[in-house]
Amino acid sequence: MNKQTIIKVSNVSFSYGNRLVLEDINMCINEGDFLGIVGPNGSGKSTLLKIILGLLQADSGSVELYGKPNSKWQQRNRIGYISQKANSFNMGFPATVYEVVSMGLTGKKGLFKRFTKEDKEIILDTIELVDLMDYKNQLIGALSGGQQQRVFIAKALVGNPELLVLDEPTVGVDTKSMNSFYKLLEVLHCIHKKTIILVSHDIGAITTCVNRVACLNRKIYFHGDNQEFIKNQEAIMTKAYQHAVHIMEHGH
Numbered sequence: 001m002n003k004q005t006i007i008k009v010s011n012v013s014f015s016y017g018n019r020l021v022l023e024d025i026n027m028c029i030n031e032g033d034f035l036g037i038v039g040p041n042g043s044g045k046s047t048l049l050k051i052i053l054g055l056l057q058a059d060s061g062s063v064e065l066y067g068k069p070n071s072k073w074q075q076r077n078r079i080g081y082i083s084q085k086a087n088s089f090n091m092g093f094p095a096t097v098y099e100v101v102s103m104g105l106t107g108k109k110g111l112f113k114r115f116t117k118e119d120k121e122i123i124l125d126t127i128e129l130v131d132l133m134d135y136k137n138q139l140i141g142a143l144s145g146g147q148q149q150r151v152f153i154a155k156a157l158v159g160n161p162e163l164l165v166l167d168e169p170t171v172g173v174d175t176k177s178m179n180s181f182y183k184l185l186e187v188l189h190c191i192h193k194k195t196i197i198l199v200s201h202d203i204g205a206i207t208t209c210v211n212r213v214a215c216l217n218r219k220i221y222f223h224g225d226n227q228e229f230i231k232n233q234e235a236i237m238t239k240a241y242q243h244a245v246h247i248m249e250h251g252h
């Protein structure tokens, strides 16, 4: 059975001013993919995500979401997005874990609608899913970096999106929390059947959980199965990073 194409990027180019950041990008992301996007600093990864989500407009080319031009895409609740900016959320903001997660439902319901009993159950189930039940009434500022990150995952998940888009979610998180975070993503992918796009610098770690990899540095240097990427990693990375790369074992 053919899987549904969720995202189709065709011939996309984009510049900030006269600086070409993305050049003729083509890629398809299908239902059930867990795609890791890797590439050096400033290689255009976040920009590509923003163009896919319609937050930036490509200079040329097109993006389709579920078969429709992304400019006409209305069902935002089908996509959960965690931007790099989640890291800069004001942690002094006096909101509890429960309150932050519930903010993820207001987009779906409308700002002034009251939460029903069912909504409240969904919020609690999502907090349970990310293993923060013991902290549900704690202020977000009192949590560790890894726990805060789980709160943002829960906020993105609470509307039950089919696609989860994560931009560098492990920045500033310790190794132990990072490992349990990757396990959570595997559960979301394998058991909850989410399609996931994960941008990360941590190539060693992400290749242990993704099934597809795209390697980007202004252009796409590779887009295919994880196993094929791992087999040819050194050559692909050398090309993309434009200098010799020696792969180090990841103790993961």
Ligand SMILES: Nc1ncnc2c1ncn2[C@@H]1O[C@H](COP(=O)(O)OP(=O)(O)OP(=O)(O)O)[C@@H](O)[C@H]1O
Pocket: 016, 021, 039, 040, 041, 042, 043, 044, 045, 046, 047, 048, 168
């Ligand atoms: N708003 C902006 N205005 C001008 N230039 C920008 C803007 N945002 C990003 N850039 C530049 O565009 C290039 C691509 O940035 P982008 O954030 O997409 O890369 P990235 O691969 O996500 O980087 P990183 O891994 O460091 O987060 C970088 O050189 C960056 O400095």
